Amino acid sequence: MYKPKAGALSVAGIASLAVLSACGTTGGGGPTSGGGGALGSCRGTITVATDLPLTGGDATDGPFPAYGAQLAVTQANDHHTLGGCRLKYVSKDDSSVAQNGHDPAQGAANITALAADSSVIGVVGPFNSSVALTEIPIASQNHLPLISPANTNPGLTQPGTNPAIDTNALYKGVHSYFRVIATDTDQAEILAYVATKELSATKAFLFDDQQTYGKGLRLLFQKFYTQDGGTVVGSPASLPSSTKTFSTQLGEASTDGAKLVFFGGTTGNGCGLVRGQMAAAGLTVPFLGGDGCEDTKFLTDAGANANGAEATSAPDVTKLASAATFYSDYAAAYSNLTAPYNDGKKEPYTAYGYDAMNILIKAIKAALINNHAKVPADIMTFRDDVITQLHSVSYDGAIGHTTFDTNGDTTNTGFTLYQVQSGAWATKETLAVDTSGNVSVKS
Amino acid sequence: MAPAGLVPRVRRPTGAGRAIPVLRGMYRWASGNFPAILLLVIALTVIGVFLQGQGHDQGLTLMGLQLRNALVLGAIYALVAIGYTMVYGIIELINFAHGDVFTASGFYAILIATLFGLNGLAAGGPGGLVLALLILFPVVMLMSGLTGMIIERVAYRRLRSSPRLAPLITAIGVSFFLEGFMLTRAGPDNVPTGRSAWITTHAFTFGGVSVSWKDIFVVAVALGLMFALGAFIRGTRLGKAMRSTAQDRDAALLCGININRTISVTFFIGSALAAAAAIVYTINLEFIQWNLGYRLGIIAFTAAVLGGIGNIVGAGLGGFLIGAIYVFGGQLVGGEWSEALIFAVLVIILTFRPVGLLGVEVTTRA
Numbered sequence: 001m002y003k004p005k006a007g008a009l010s011v012a013g014i015a016s017l018a019v020l021s022a023c024g025t026t027g028g029g030g031p032t033s034g035g036g037g038a039l040g041s042c043r044g045t046i047t048v049a050t051d052l053p054l055t056g057g058d059a060t061d062g063p064f065p066a067y068g069a070q071l072a073v074t075q076a077n078d079h080h081t082l083g084g085c086r087l088k089y090v091s092k093d094d095s096s097v098a099q100n101g102h103d104p105a106q107g108a109a110n111i112t113a114l115a116a117d118s119s120v121i122g123v124v125g126p127f128n129s130s131v132a133l134t135e136i137p138i139a140s141q142n143h144l145p146l147i148s149p150a151n152t153n154p155g156l157t158q159p160g161t162n163p164a165i166d167t168n169a170l171y172k173g174v175h176s177y178f179r180v181i182a183t184d185t186d187q188a189e190i191l192a193y194v195a196t197k198e199l200s201a202t203k204a205f206l207f208d209d210q211q212t213y214g215k216g217l218r219l220l221f222q223k224f225y226t227q228d229g230g231t232v233v234g235s236p237a238s239l240p241s242s243t244k245t246f247s248t249q250l251g252e253a254s255t256d257g258a259k260l261v262f263f264g265g266t267t268g269n270g271c272g273l274v275r276g277q278m279a280a281a282g283l284t285v286p287f288l289g290g291d292g293c294e295d296t297k298f299l300t301d302a303g304a305n306a307n308g309a310e311a312t313s314a315p316d317v318t319k320l321a322s323a324a325t326f327y328s329d330y331a332a333a334y335s336n337l338t339a340p341y342n343d344g345k346k347e348p349y350t351a352y353g354y355d356a357m358n359i360l361i362k363a364i365k366a367a368l369i370n371n372h373a374k375v376p377a378d379i380m381t382f383r384d385d386v387i388t389q390l391h392s393v394s395y396d397g398a399i400g401h402t403t404f405d406t407n408g409d410t411t412n413t414g415f416t417l418y419q420v421q422s423g424a425w426a427t428k429e430t431l432a433v434d435t436s437g438n439v440s441v442k443s
Numbered sequence: 444m445a446p447a448g449l450v451p452r453v454r455r456p457t458g459a460g461r462a463i464p465v466l467r468g469m470y471r472w473a474s475g476n477f478p479a480i481l482l483l484v485i486a487l488t489v490i491g492v493f494l495q496g497q498g499h500d501q502g503l504t505l506m507g508l509q510l511r512n513a514l515v516l517g518a519i520y521a522l523v524a525i526g527y528t529m530v531y532g533i534i535e536l537i538n539f540a541h542g543d544v545f546t547a548s549g550f551y552a553i554l555i556a557t558l559f560g561l562n563g564l565a566a567g568g569p570g571g572l573v574l575a576l577l578i579l580f581p582v583v584m585l586m587s588g589l590t591g592m593i594i595e596r597v598a599y600r601r602l603r604s605s606p607r608l609a610p611l612i613t614a615i616g617v618s619f620f621l622e623g624f625m626l627t628r629a630g631p632d633n634v635p636t637g638r639s640a641w642i643t644t645h646a647f648t649f650g651g652v653s654v655s656w657k658d659i660f661v662v663a664v665a666l667g668l669m670f671a672l673g674a675f676i677r678g679t680r681l682g683k684a685m686r687s688t689a690q691d692r693d694a695a696l697l698c699g700i701n702i703n704r705t706i707s708v709t710f711f712i713g714s715a716l717a718a719a720a721a722i723v724y725t726i727n728l729e730f731i732q733w734n735l736g737y738r739l740g741i742i743a744f745t746a747a748v749l750g751g752i753g754n755i756v757g758a759g760l761g762g763f764l765i766g767a768i769y770v771f772g773g774q775l776v777g778g779e780w781s782e783a784l785i786f787a788v789l790v791i792i793l794t795f796r797p798v799g800l801l802g803v804e805v806t807t808r809a
Contacts, residue, residue, distance in 0.1 A: 239778045248773040251508040255501045304639045
């Protein structure tokens with residue numbers, strides 16, 4: 001059972017809770033356990049950090065992966081994963097009052113501070129792609145490993161996939177950025193596979209919500225869909241988020257004989273409304289969307305017409321067998337937190353934060369072993385060693401098997417296809433894409 | 444000079460014509476505007492052929508479909524625009540809270556429908572539907588009309604003799620108040636109205652263009668209410684009072700017209716029409732959102748300016764024109780340009796014809 005030291009939890013607030021690192025646990029075996037036999041002679045304290053949005057509008061997102069990462073550190077210390085060396089955990093909040101949530105400027109300031117700290121070896125974060133844009137150049141110049149649990153924008157690592165991002169300009173130094181979540185490129189390839197192979201839709205009409213995520217996903221889908229033999233009818237509709245009536249575009253879709261309507265964007269920007277208005281426009285064809293569409297707001301907005309709509313989203317980690325131990329460990333470690341933070345399953349990225357930190361710890365351990373159980377005197381050398389280890393890391397954790405490709409993107413590319421059945425999202429199947437772009441159904 | 448729409452233009456029909464004034468009026472309008480109608484038909488055909496050339500296999504069908512969409516959208520804009528134009532015509536105030544009265548009416552409609560179990564009633568069959576509509580329209584229009592009257596009484600009446608800017612700022616304040624109230628009460632998301640089963644049947648298909656009873660209902664409600672409003676303003680004592688107040692408030696007062704009551708009635712009618720627009724909107728699109736009226740109000744206001752602010756016929760015409768610009772602009776140039784096009788047209792109209800299409804110069808009060 002988890003028992004905090006006296007007074008350790010007396011300070012209220014998420015950020016202060018998250019910086020605790022001295023809590024002891026007596027149960028549960030973390031995936032990083034295995035002792036530090038080779039590192040018995042290791043001496044010193046190594047700092048690892050998270051940079052996630054913890055307050056404001058993001059207070060329901062960021063704290064979960066932060067707690068997950070903190071749990072990984074606590075478990076590593078308990079199991080002496082680094083032998084005689086200890087890990088110290090630091091939590092940074094990239095929210096600002098001005099933005100009422102994640103703020104790229106705050107993220108940049110946090111990473112600058114962490115990079116300047118010669119005990120910091122790596123950071124788990126950020127949560128938002130916009131924050132990653134300001135953090136990656138700083139981390140790259142300072143050789144600071146950055147492992148994101150949640151960034152899906154492909155433009156962060158893959159040149160030419162997002163017209164708004166100059167990918168190569170982000171990496172002014174070394175490529176120190178990694179992510180444990182699959183990108184929208186993977187998602188778009190899977191969506192194109194579903195559209196052409198499973199729904200057999202030869203003609204599609206495309207919508208997007210003009211936003212970085214939505215338009216990016218639509219452009220990628222369009223590319224892979226036409227590669228797979230599909231035809232885009234009419235001109236893709238790129239509409240502002242304030243749009244409420246889609247009759248003009250749906251009319252075009254129906255007269256042009258669309259066999260599929262695709263929406264790249266979020267339900268806040270009309271995904272459910274488009275689905276809801278298809279029937280009135282005489283369109284009885286399938287509807288397909290990305291992870292921005294798969295939520296309860298979609299069901300409300302599409303109303304009675306929601307049934308049959310399909311959307312891909314990140315795999316439901318809470319149902320993975322590999323994550324069962326993690327979730328019970330989390331519940332035991334954080335049972336004294338207020339709801340919802342005492343339940344790791346309330347947010348899909350909790351397990352991603354946990355695995356990202358465990359991967360960082362695994363790379364640190366490998367780097368220490370290579371250096372004969374000594375912490376390198378020069379932090380830059382140490383960071384470079386960890387980056388080298390991250391590029392070749394192979395890790396089985398809560399979210400499955402993770403390795404990184406040359407871009408630092410995960411090869412764990414599974415997405416789950418969901419379908420609305422009787423007014424609720426139901427799991428249909430899980431698909432994955434391999435490094436050569438071939439999509440296959442996993443389950 | 445008075446805003447033209449509040450002054451009777453058409454003499455009342457006599458004899459047989461009185462029995463079917465609407466048809467007679469339509470005939471007279473159609474014959475009087477025959478060249479314009481012919482031009483419109485030719486323009487639509489040309490656009491259709493153009494679309495066909497653009498790679499749309501069924502350009503003409505698409506054209507017809509978009510014409511239907513334009514009419515449905517335009518009908519809602521027109522109903523909201525009339526509220527703006529009536530208030531402006533009578534007290535020369537741009538009532539920025541009007542769009543939010545529209546939204547509030549949508550929530551009233553949900554409230555009333557839940558209270559009386561109208562959703563179940565309407566789904567029961569044609570009889571139930573008619574009954575549900577007969578309950579929903581008067582009750583919600585009454586509630587909304589009273590809301591409009593209260594807004595006028597509380598926020599505008601005391602400022603009637605203040606500088607023009609004071610009531611304008613107050614109107615924006617009322618708008619913010621209503622939006623904030625609806626946001627806290629109804630939440631930030633779209634609120635479903637559960638009206639999907641109200642009108643579902645398909646009416647007819649003409650040349651590949653399928654028209655549902657819902658489409659016909661929206662346009663019919665708008666046109667019906669507009670004709671009714673026209674008859675009210677032309678034919679009743681209150682209507683006459685409104686016209687004279689619009690022409691010259693002080694002279695109307697001297698003639699013994701109760702100005703306060705007349706202005707209250709104007710707000711009542713304008714808000715009630717917005718309520719009718721909100722009801723058809725919630726039946727047509729099946730949701731309402733706290734800030735929906737803000738943007739819709741701005742567009743409807745544009746329609747009122749386009750038609751000639753203060754002119755009721757102009758507001759109706761402007762509403763349908765804006766609907767057409769929105770839909771056809773979206774089709775031809777791309778949906779992301781729809782709203783930009785509306786305001787571009789507004790700028791052009793105001794540059795070359797500052798009073799709007801049907802407007803007449805309004806002398807500014809000293």
